[in-house]
Amino acid sequence: MKIIKRAANDIAKEEAYGGSGSRKVYASPDHLKSTAFEAMTHGYLPAGGTFEWHDHKDIEEVMVVVKGSGEIHDEDGVYVYEAGDVFVYPANIKHKIHNPTTEEHQMIFVRVKV
Numbered sequence: 001m002k003i004i005k006r007a008a009n010d011i012a013k014e015e016a017y018g019g020s021g022s023r024k025v026y027a028s029p030d031h032l033k034s035t036a037f038e039a040m041t042h043g044y045l046p047a048g049g050t051f052e053w054h055d056h057k058d059i060e061e062v063m064v065v066v067k068g069s070g071e072i073h074d075e076d077g078v079y080v081y082e083a084g085d086v087f088v089y090p091a092n093i094k095h096k097i098h099n100p101t102t103e104e105h106q107m108i109f110v111r112v113k114v
Contacts, residue, residue, distance in 0.1 A: 004031055013044065020052055021045045023109075038111035045070070045105040051097040061089040061111045063097075068105025071098045 008024065016023040027040040038059050045051060045068070053073075065085045072079045072087060074095045081087065081097075089095055091114045099105045 008042070016041075016043060017051045017054060020049050036113045038113055039109070040111075041109045042066075043107040043109055045097060045099045045107070047099060047102045047104060049099050053094050053096045055092050055094045056089070056111060058091050058114050059111045060091050060114055061109055063087045063089070064108040066106040066108060068099060068101065068103060070100055070105055072096075073098065 006026065008026065011024045011026065013022040013024055022044045023041040025039055025041050027037075029037060029039075038056075043051070043063075063086070065081045065083050065087075067083055069080065069082045072081055072095060074093060079087075097107075
């Protein structure tokens with residue numbers, strides 16, 4: 001089989017963003033030959049948690065909200081997110097993601113080098 005098949009339930013969660021949440025790495029450069037691909041991850045942001053201010057050096061990021069409603073912050077303001085929303089973060093832009101609710105939120109992230 002030339003196609004790589006991975007069961008999401010078998011992929012272990014790991015700490016993300018200094019312990020503020022967790023993630024599963026669905027695909028990384030180990031899985032693809034592209035030199036631009038950085039990662040595809042499933043992020044888990046606990047109730048009341050925040051992926052604190054950070055940027056991705058020379059990496060663009062796409063975030064698809066799978067579950068939850070919260071806030072995205074950047075230097076220009078605060079934006080509400082809901083399940084089904086898609087955010088595109090340009091490279092090198094500081095941002096944070098905050099979950100003000102009592103439930104865990106989930107997002108899919110795809111990161112590409114520029």
